[in-house]
Amino acid sequence: MTKRVVVVLVTGLLAACGSSSASGLSTPQTDVTVFAAASLQPAFDKIGARLLTTKRFKTTFSYAGTQTLTSQLTQGAQADVFASADKEHMNTLLDAGLVAAPLAVFATNKLEIAVARGNPKGIHTLTDLARPGLVVVLADPSVPAGKYAQQALRNARVTVKPASLELQVTGVLSKVALGEADAGIVYVSDIVTSGKVDGVSIPDDENVTAVYPIAPLKSATNPAGAKAFIDLVLSTDGQAILKAAGFQGV
């Protein structure tokens, strides 16, 4: 009797593992899976809602640091669309043969310094960030926002000793919003959509422009939905939503 129980258990276990595809359970054809950089969340959530009303596609988003998403996709995660915060990570996927169609750049973003409401520490330039005693938080260089921040600091010839190198640019924002950090370097879009922090702009000659490409993926289970989403992002409606969220046009 116990032998039979074991056999049933083992078979059931194997069946559960083996049946689904590498990425997990398959999704119905009305769902679109989008992997997008963390900074895109406020804008993309609105675009997803718009897609539902116009094209009846339900979008499921996975927001994370671009580098996290890239490594997940190269490990075999399944998605229909990928929106990256820089060209390098998209190129990584292109080289790995995971991108279905040529990419399109749908937005750009510049960097901005995030400070607490009212700017109590009186920060006005990147140079101010090197002030001793100031708690500055940046994104880790492995994240596009972190890489750009290092570049901007180099442009301004400033050396900053950050208290932490966050794994997502949203982490930088939240630390400033919570009052734990005096300043952080984030995207303009982050400051616009946050509402909890104030921004100090960085002059163009020091600033870095982040380029956001988007592309459908070969592993897409819903290519029609992927195309619909990308088209919406590139359309006037989508661009308007992105602009309202603080992104700059292409």
Next chain:
Amino acid sequence: MTLNARIKIQRDGFELDVQLDVDEGETVAVLGPNGAGKTTLLRALSGLIPIVGRVELAGEVLEDSETRVRVPTERRHVGLVFQDHVLFPHLTVLDNIAFGLQAQHRADARHVARDWLQRAGLEDKATSMPRELSGGQAQRVALLRTLATEPRLLLLDEPLSALDVTIRAEVRRELSRQLASFRGVRLLVTHDPLEAIALADRIVVLERGHVVQSGTPEEVTARPRSRFVADLAGVNLLRGKAHGDHIKLANGASVAAPEAGEGDVFAVIHPRAVSLFLMRPEGTPRNVWQGETENIDLHGERVRVRVNGPVPLVAEVTPSAVRELHLHAGAPVWIAVKATEISVYPA
């Protein structure tokens, strides 16, 4: 040095109500069946359980529920020896014995401990761990551990019952020696009458939380006041109302006993005084009853036959008598007891 204790404890439906006075120089054994409250009594005297009442030792009030005085266990200087030694398993025998002395901050603790071991003849076990000792050795070490602190009151919880019957006698002898040379108040509890009779000068019988009897071992067994003690002493105990020359039992049966007196009495009949017959005997015995054999126990060359009837009794007869009468469980039988064999005393 005296112990005066008036202890009342009510817990989980169990009630202990005891008054105990013990002089230095006499060993008192509290004897009672399991569940009588013996261990509870010791734990209360040690201060491990709060009481309603008063405990005074050598003139010092250890506990008084009215004035809310309560000396904690560690300051009572009362020695408690547990039933199964409870030696500290992670300390050597020597360290176990030295423990109490170290608690008194004595610099010569281990030296004194070694002395105690030497006098008990256990010096070679000084570095042994408790788990390496035999039952008897462990119990002896436990006693030494307590004696080394020179307590004012020595409490022993069933000191021999955890031991093998074969070594019990030897340990009992040593315990007797130690107790004799101990200067303080000595109190032990046990359910074993042999232990009580062998070690104690005075026995206090405790049943269901109350003292039913107190006296020397001889007094207690000669005049038992409870079934428990009667069973221990191996006698038949009856209780009833005396009316001059007979006693009326609770169930209405009548027992003839000369000079029974008046009022509530106990009557003791030794099993040897009970005779068994197949038919109603005709003779001098005034007490003759019919009954049914309940069971038969062989005790060496004697047989104890328990008979049910208006007056349930145990008779002691020879094996050949049992054979001749064809006695077996359920067999009808007649009992006879001479009235002069019955000893009566007030209840």
Next chain:
Amino acid sequence: MTQLRVPAALVALAGLGLLFFLLPLAGLIVRAPWNQAAASIGSAETVTALELSFFCSVTATAIALVLGIPLALVLSRTSGTLRSVLRALTTLPMVLPPVVGGVALLLAFGRTGLVGSFLYQGFGIQIPFTTAAAVMAETFVAMPFLVIAVEGGMRSLDPRYEEAARALGARGWMVFARVTLPLLRPAIFSGAVLCWARALGEFGATITFAGNFPGRTQTVPIAVYIALETHPDSAILLSLVLLAVSVAILVAMRDRWLGAP
């Protein structure tokens, strides 16, 4: 071969369980780029992360011992509703997702936190982003393991040992130090090992409360996470180093120390 006195069905299930543990480890070992091992393991970043991880986890365990043993003692001596409440509180960090724990720590000890604001405004002390914060995060998630192990040990301890000690005249501290604590040794030991292992592997609370900075708060789990995206090979090697050192330490913990006295 000695006969295992376990029913065959249970042995089969046990085998499955063992396999479940072994396969990921085997994956690590097989996929490791052994030819790069020397360079990667000896690199400054790896050594720094390892040193920091061990420092933080050992410190966290030490704090857990100092605070957790008394806590376990109190827990084991209470009863009724109070005990249920206390027990729920002490095991809460085990149930909380680590990141949530990190946020909670921020809200308590951050610059604007309940206690943290007082420390910051009064003394200029800021706790987040420091090594101390990493230690606190690890202590927070790992201490419950120690508390539970020691509390269990206390409950299975014969109370008569302490009674015997008291009857011999030992006061509270002597009873604790010379009787209770030594008898709790196996429970304390196994609790400490569990606690240390959990602290070593902590990620979510650390990254949220202490942040990430090499040499200060970048423990091995965080370093592996970052490396995984940029240099997967060094991530694998780093994981293996941590694995090897941990296994070595656990194997060195003899059964004797974990067994009864």
